[in-house]
Amino acid sequence: MDGEFKIVCFQKDHDRLQPGFYFSSLQKGAATFDLRFKKPNEGNFLAQAALHSIEHMLATALRAGAYGEHILYFGPMGCRTGFYLLTENMRAADAFDAVKTAIGEALRYEQVPGARRQECGNYLEHDLTGAKAELSAYLALLNALPAEALAHEEARMAEKEGA
């Protein structure tokens, strides 16, 4: 210990982190997953309006889905390379399926949910088309992930649960 407090997320080597789906931490019973859409520090970031719309779309679709009661939080990373999903009493594999199902639902939305002036802090800054393009690309990435990648996240989570 060097006596310096570090947030779990910042301990990863972000220059080696590839887009994907990662178990991040387990704290007070809440699991945090890292939904990484973009490779960090490569100059290709989610556009702010698409990021904002994805927040609305997936937060809605995740809560409306089969695992809705296990969803504690879904929100964007300030670095605009992905999102955090916080869950309770949920396997990594189930969180992975919930995300894929929610993206499928979100791709059918004809408008961004909760994007009226009374409901949102920046209601003009939305991009449904841009959000869908990013969601489609991320879904294709998730579908192409080898089974070992998810098994690895399951194992890392189980290790924390046993700790």
Ligand SMILES: [Zn+2]
């Ligand atoms: Zn908003």
